[in-house]
Amino acid sequence: MFCQHCGEPLNDNPAFCPQCGSPQQAPATPFPAPNPFELPLRRIKTLACAWLVYAALEGFFSLVRLIITRTFPGLQFNEGFGIPLGQHLTAFLLSIIWVLVGIRFALALLAGYGLLKRAPWGRVVAIIASVFMLIHPILGTIMGIWTLVVLLNRENAAACDARS
Numbered sequence: 001m002f003c004q005h006c007g008e009p010l011n012d013n014p015a016f017c018p019q020c021g022s023p024q025q026a027p028a029t030p031f032p033a034p035n036p037f038e039l040p041l042r043r044i045k046t047l048a049c050a051w052l053v054y055a056a057l058e059g060f061f062s063l064v065r066l067i068i069t070r071t072f073p074g075l076q077f078n079e080g081f082g083i084p085l086g087q088h089l090t091a092f093l094l095s096i097i098w099v100l101v102g103i104r105f106a107l108a109l110l111a112g113y114g115l116l117k118r119a120p121w122g123r124v125v126a127i128i129a130s131v132f133m134l135i136h137p138i139l140g141t142i143m144g145i146w147t148l149v150v151l152l153n154r155e156n157a158a159a160c161d162a163r164s
Helices: 038-071 087-118 122-133 139-152 152-160
Strands: none
Touching: 038 087, 038 122, 038 139, 038 152, 087 122, 087 139, 122 139, 122 152, 139 152
């Protein structure tokens, strides 16, 4: 290093030049290179947390619905659209509904966990879950569209696939 005023060689980065006494500036410290995946990874992590919250809400409200339908059997499908439904058909329809709710809950939970842990299968499960959620009114549709927008973006997909 040399004096910035007189050009005298300096050693050990002194605050003043021993020759002319002019103050010396410390050499600039280089900034670390920015991570190109920082913003996309933050988006994916936010999406993963939203999937976990959605799964928790889905599980809670499904449990409440189950308790209500078991406590008040008159709220079940006794007649639908003017067509009398038998006891077996009612049980069958409720079974189908609970299976679909269970699948929706499991997909949301797996999507959130897979994206949060950056598992290789997480992105695929989240895309499948988002397509499945598109038919669920309001919150499911919002989650589905948000997931497709985030995960099908080229920059976010590259960050999701990168293993650093």
